[in-house]
Amino acid sequence: MPSPTDQALSVTPIPAFRDNYIWMIDNRTRAVVVDPGEAGPVLSTLKKRSLKLSAILLTHRHEDHIGGVARLLQEADVPVYGPRYDPVVSVTHPLQEGDIVTLPDLDNLALSVLDVPGHTRGHIAYYAKKEKWLFCGDMLFGAGCGRMFEGTPEQMLASLSKLAALPDDVQVFAGHEYTLSNLKFAREIEPGNEAIAERARQDLARRNRGRPTLPSTIGLEKATNPFLRANREDVMKRLEELGHLKNRNPVDCFAAMREWKNSYV
Numbered sequence: 512m513p514s515p516t517d518q519a520l521s522v523t524p525i526p527a528f529r530d531n532y533i534w535m536i537d538n539r540t541r542a543v544v545v546d547p548g549e550a551g552p553v554l555s556t557l558k559k560r561s562l563k564l565s566a567i568l569l570t571h572r573h574e575d576h577i578g579g580v581a582r583l584l585q586e587a588d589v590p591v592y593g594p595r596y597d598p599v600v601s602v603t604h605p606l607q608e609g610d611i612v613t614l615p616d617l618d619n620l621a622l623s624v625l626d627v628p629g630h631t632r633g634h635i636a637y638y639a640k641k642e643k644w645l646f647c648g649d650m651l652f653g654a655g656c657g658r659m660f661e662g663t664p665e666q667m668l669a670s671l672s673k674l675a676a677l678p679d680d681v682q683v684f685a686g687h688e689y690t691l692s693n694l695k696f697a698r699e700i701e702p703g704n705e706a707i708a709e710r711a712r713q714d715l716a717r718r719n720r721g722r723p724t725l726p727s728t729i730g731l732e733k734a735t736n737p738f739l740r741a742n743r744e745d746v747m748k749r750l751e752e753l754g755h756l757k758n759r760n761p762v763d764c765f766a767a768m769r770e771w772k773n774s775y776v
């Protein structure tokens with residue numbers, strides 16, 4: 512007898528390159544993929560699970576997120592959704608804040624588009640309000656955030672704050688498995704934060720079993736991700752004491768952390 516979950520949508524990670532995740536959403540017959548940096552692992556997963564590709568979703572223009580698109584399009588002529596303000600030639604449906612993607616092949620899954628500039632100028636995130644899923648590419652990571660390639664600290668902090676304002680139980684599907692090294696940095700910033708220590712224990716155990724640390728949740732990120740905690744007095748004080756921060760305000764605090772993280776080993 513079919514169980515109620517038989518028809519439900521599910522999200523699974525397809526590991527790519529060294530530490531990328533291509534997220535696949537499927538309903539057991541149809542699938543869409545988010546940020547297919549390479550085609551091979553996607554094609555083999557589709558084949559193994561007898562799924563037909565329905566659409567491709569892109570968060571930003573970096574090669575490790577779009578590199579597999581051309582090959583996938585050779586196999587299946589599907590729409591490619593992507594950022595309006597990041598130049599990606601294969602995008603057939605350019606998107607920006609306020610747009611909603613509806614996927615008829617996936618039970619009309621609706622994804623709201625959020626502009627989250629900073630890592631790249633046009634970076635977008637996809638938010639499924641009903642399912643409580645967030646696909647955020649290289650903007651927000653487990654306990655970290657993307658490098659600030661094309662934005663200002665103000666922009667980047669505003670983008671992260673937009674994501675942090677989503678409900679606590681929203682699941683965060685980020686584009687890379689960086690959580691453990693990010694947590695090491697987080698512990699440097701907040702040595703007394705027990706939530707960070709506990710997350711590090713749990714995520715280390717996951718990695719030791721070969722499991723992803725993602726998805727996390729917005730609530731967990733707010734409790735453990737230093738880049739979402741740049742407005743806290745104790746975080747600013749710590750950065751100041753360590754000699755990384757001159758002026759105690761959230762934007763400078765965020766910029767100081769981002770700068771320090773770039774060279775942190």
Ligand SMILES: [Zn+2]
Pocket residue numbers: 571573576630649
């Ligand atoms: Zn990127």
